[in-house]
Amino acid sequence: DGGITQSPKYLFRKEGQNVTLSCEQNLNHDAMYWYRQDPGQGLRLIYYSQIVNDFQKGDIAEGYSVSREKKESFPLTVTSAQKNPTAFYLCASRRGPGELFFGEGSRLTVL
Amino acid sequence: GIQVEQSPPDLILQEGANSTLRCNFSDSVNNLQWFHQNPWGQLINLFYIPSGTKQNGRLSATTVATERYSLLYISSSQTTDSGVYFCAVPPEETSGSRLTFGEGTQLTVNP
Numbered sequence: 001d002g003g004i005t006q007s008p009k010y011l012f013r014k015e016g017q018n019v020t021l022s023c024e025q026n027l028n029h030d031a032m033y034w035y036r037q038d039p040g041q042g043l044r045l046i047y048y049s050q051i052v053n054d055f056q057k058g059d060i061a062e063g064y065s066v067s068r069e070k071k072e073s074f075p076l077t078v079t080s081a082q083k084n085p086t087a088f089y090l091c092a093s094r095r096g097p098g099e100l101f102f103g104e105g106s107r108l109t110v111l
Numbered sequence: 112g113i114q115v116e117q118s119p120p121d122l123i124l125q126e127g128a129n130s131t132l133r134c135n136f137s138d139s140v141n142n143l144q145w146f147h148q149n150p151w152g153q154l155i156n157l158f159y160i161p162s163g164t165k166q167n168g169r170l171s172a173t174t175v176a177t178e179r180y181s182l183l184y185i186s187s188s189q190t191t192d193s194g195v196y197f198c199a200v201p202p203e204e205t206s207g208s209r210l211t212f213g214e215g216t217q218l219t220v221n222p
Contacts, residue, residue: 033209037152042197042214058209088152097201100144100210102154 002027004103006091011108013085021076021106023091032074033092033100036060043090049074078108086110113138115200117213124188124220132183132216134198141201143174143181148195148215157183157196188220 004025013019023032031050035043045058049068063082068074074093078085091103114137124130134143142161146154158165158172160181165172169188174181185192195215201208 031208043212045209048209090152090154092154097142097208099156099159100199101156102146105152105154107152 004091004093004101006089006103006106009104009106011106013108013110015110016080018080019078019085019108021078021089021091021108023074023076023103024072025074025091025093025103026072027093027095027101028071029093029095029101030071031094031096032068033094034058034064034066034074034076035090035092037088037090037105046076046089113140113200113211115198115211115213117196117198117216119216120214121217122219124218126188126190126220126222128188128220129184129186130188130218132185132196132218134181134183134213136179136181136198136200136211138179140176140179143176144199144210145172145181145183146197146199147192148197150194154197185218188218190220190222193218193220 007022033048034046044060046064047066049055065077089106092100094100116135118133144159145157148154160172160174162174162176169186171184195217197215199210199212201210
């Protein structure tokens with residue numbers, strides 16, 4: 001089935017460790033996005049990518065990094081520079097100006 | 112940038128009641144999406160509705176682009192309708208453009 005797969009769904013890490021969240025889509029979408037959601041809050045854009053090998057910072061890019069080496073994949077690394085990394089992370093994709101679709105999300109807890 | 116405001120922020124209903132959620136936006140848009148975030152965090156696409164009215168079962172949505180608002184109607188609400196409802200708009204009709212999300216309406220349907 002076509003869709004967006006995020007992994008892992010749950011992740012626990014010690015403070016100071018980098019972690020990488022995976023996002024893969026088989027929808028042939030050009031654009032991919034990473035959002036962060038804190039409890040009871042809305043969605044904030046971290047990074048987005050319109051084409052392979054290109055990406056732009058969103059509103060809260062500090063402490064995060066991404067790559068877009070393949071059209072299907074847009075991994076997000078939460079670095080040790082991110083001061084408060086515990087959150088729910090959502091990946092999304094869309095084709096052109098069309099509908100945005102989301103993966104199921106990854107919950108990161110930093111101990 | 113474009114501003115998106117949703118109202119009400121919170122809504123509590125008894126099962127079987129009807130409700131209307133509103134999304135106002137500050138600039139012209141070419142499309143608008145409504146999402147439902149269930150209690151497990153999953154974001155589900157409800158409507159992709161640049162203008163006019165669409166219906167899907169007990170839910171319907173109307174967007175009046177010239178007046179810069181959209182309404183989501185929920186009829187005969189069920190406990191499974193609980194969650195957060197977001198609207199989102201893109202400021203440009205271009206591939207990969209970032210969407211702006213409202214802060215959401217938290218809906219609780221009690222049995």
